[in-house]
Amino acid sequence: xxxxxxxxxxLVAGVLVLIDMYLIFGYAPTERSMGNVQRLFYFHVPVILxxxxxxxxxxxxxxxxxxxxxxxxxxxxxxxAEVGVVFFTVAIITGAVWAKPVWGTWWVWDANGTLTFVxxxxxxxxxxxxxxxxxxxRGRRWxxxxxIIGAAxxxxxxxxxxxxxxxxxxxxxxxxxxxxxxxxxxxxLLFSFVTFIVLFAFLIAERYALRSDEEAVEELRLAAA
Amino acid sequence: xxxxxxxxxxIYAKDVRLELRTRExxxxxxxxxxxxxxxxxxxxEPSPQLIASIGPGIVWVAWIFTAVLGMNRTFLxxxxxxxxxxxxxxxxxxxxxxxxxxxxxxxxxxxxxxxMLPAFLVLYDLSLFNVWFIAVALAATVGIAAVGxxxxxxxxxxxxxxxxxxxxxxxxxxxxxxxxxxxxxEALDGEGWGGVGGWLQLIIAFDVxxxxxxxxxxxxxxxE
Numbered sequence: 001x002x003x004x005x006x007x008x009x010x011l012v013a014g015v016l017v018l019i020d021m022y023l024i025f026g027y028a029p030t031e032r033s034m035g036n037v038q039r040l041f042y043f044h045v046p047v048i049l050x051x052x053x054x055x056x057x058x059x060x061x062x063x064x065x066x067x068x069x070x071x072x073x074x075x076x077x078x079x080x081a082e083v084g085v086v087f088f089t090v091a092i093i094t095g096a097v098w099a100k101p102v103w104g105t106w107w108v109w110d111a112n113g114t115l116t117f118v119x120x121x122x123x124x125x126x127x128x129x130x131x132x133x134x135x136x137x138r139g140r141r142w143x144x145x146x147x148i149i150g151a152a153x154x155x156x157x158x159x160x161x162x163x164x165x166x167x168x169x170x171x172x173x174x175x176x177x178x179x180x181x182x183x184x185x186x187x188x189l190l191f192s193f194v195t196f197i198v199l200f201a202f203l204i205a206e207r208y209a210l211r212s213d214e215e216a217v218e219e220l221r222l223a224a225a
Numbered sequence: 226x227x228x229x230x231x232x233x234x235x236i237y238a239k240d241v242r243l244e245l246r247t248r249e250x251x252x253x254x255x256x257x258x259x260x261x262x263x264x265x266x267x268x269x270e271p272s273p274q275l276i277a278s279i280g281p282g283i284v285w286v287a288w289i290f291t292a293v294l295g296m297n298r299t300f301l302x303x304x305x306x307x308x309x310x311x312x313x314x315x316x317x318x319x320x321x322x323x324x325x326x327x328x329x330x331x332x333x334x335x336x337x338x339x340x341m342l343p344a345f346l347v348l349y350d351l352s353l354f355n356v357w358f359i360a361v362a363l364a365a366t367v368g369i370a371a372v373g374x375x376x377x378x379x380x381x382x383x384x385x386x387x388x389x390x391x392x393x394x395x396x397x398x399x400x401x402x403x404x405x406x407x408x409x410x411e412a413l414d415g416e417g418w419g420g421v422g423g424w425l426q427l428i429i430a431f432d433v434x435x436x437x438x439x440x441x442x443x444x445x446x447x448x449e
Contacts, residue, residue: 066445114399121396128392132383142379145442149375149397152438156400156431163423164403 006209009202016195020188028188040098042188046196048091048116054084054200055119058126059151062144071215074140077147079207081126083200088120114161115154122150136218229324232317236325241332243302250298255337258291262344271349280351281409285402288338289369293391295333296373299326300381309447319444323374327436330370338362357412357421364428365405371435372397378446404428 024042031038058080065073095113096106107113126146133139181189244250265283269275276283303309312322345351353359373394380390395402408424 066442118396118399121392125389125393125396128385128389129379129383132385132389134382138382141445141448145375145379145445146393148442149372149435149438152434153397153400156427156434160400160403160427163427164407 003209006202006205009198009205013195013199013202016191016198020192020195023188023191028184029182031185034102037098037101040094042192044091044094044098045189046192047087047094048112049193050196050200051084051087051091051116052119053197054080054087055123055147055151057204058084058123059147062147065140065144066148074144075208075211075215076204077144078130078211079204081123081143081147082207083203085120085123085127086203087200088116088123091116092120109161109164111158111162114164115157118153118157119150122146122153126150229318229321232315232321233324233328236312236322237328237332240325240329244329244333250295250333251336254291254295254298254333255340257294258287258337258341259344261287261290262341262348266348273350276349276351277413280345280349281406281413283349284341284345284351284353284409285406287341288334289395289398289402291337292334292366292369292373293394295337296330296370296377296394297380297387297390299330299374299377304381310449313447313449319447320440322447323440323443326378327370327374330374331367334366334370335363338366351413353413355412357417357425358409361405361408361412361421361425361428364425364432365401365408368401368428368432368435369398371432371439372401375439375443375446378443401428401431404431 020042024039028039028042030036058077061073061077061080064070065077095116099108100106126143129143129146130139133142262283265271265287269279269283300309303312342353345353353362373390376393376397377390380386380393383389404424404427408421408428411420411424414420
């Protein structure tokens, strides 16, 4: 992706974020029982789904990297991991801030919360493997293995934590939803999804490009030494 | 398949012989496990009611920390003495190396866990001689070793070995830990298959998936 493309993506993301802020704080009605804190939900849900997407992307490109050994896949995995850590952190913080007034506790170890926390830790481990590997090539391979093993543990973490017990709000939209949201709320939520996906795409593209430059610099440095 | 198994057993036999001659790992790891279990008595002031609720947790925290410590040493000798290069050159399948090391780790952990049982009895009046408890513990130990062996092969080459192994291993092994603690609680409450079975199945499914997956990706860890 060239610089012009990324600039365009940045502009689109910027405009979407502005509209999204208006929708969240101006357009969406205040929820009756939870009040304004419910507006966090328009950040929390899209961010958490985007961070799960980041993990899926990292795991898929890691498999692809081990099979094909193309640097493209590795850079994509690395960019997803780094952006993913940021998104997971935001998701965890917004979730905690929301849960405190509503549930009376900062954190609940239900299936979704546990899975999010575990994936966040695995991504941090992924970045640590890279940082501590004796050379870049082994760092790429080992971090790919870490992402793959991490992906395999997802269903187990989900099931174990689910049986272990906990509470999380019922799904409010899409298949399997119990009640349904106000139309304005649903629209805001869906718009928020689009916004965060575009923002995520921009960050990935940017980090990917930066990574290519970093690798080019590293190779020049090695060649010069 | 038979050749893989034979090679794995050769590596395993080497580890066992080495351990029997030096007695280095087992005793240092066991000493650590005792210290952890001993420290807990002062952290909690165990009363019978408290032990009934947190006993399984204490046992598994002590065991999992011990496992991390023990697994950190899995490839240490190989790494320090350059044995890994030799093994890499050996004309045997990569899975054999993983399998052999896995057997060594399982043996070490089971030995430590077994030797710890009397300690828990004395320190906490916690009797763990229960068929279901032991079944869950064995299954969980295999799962722990399956993931730990793979990650210790990565961690041993890095500068931050002591930090990296628990950082990689504990989040992935979380389902086993949840299953082991919950299954242990059910077993100690006197439940049979009805209470323990679900957890046992979860742990065994984890074991199977991670044994297969780890032996498949092990080659990517080792490759030079």
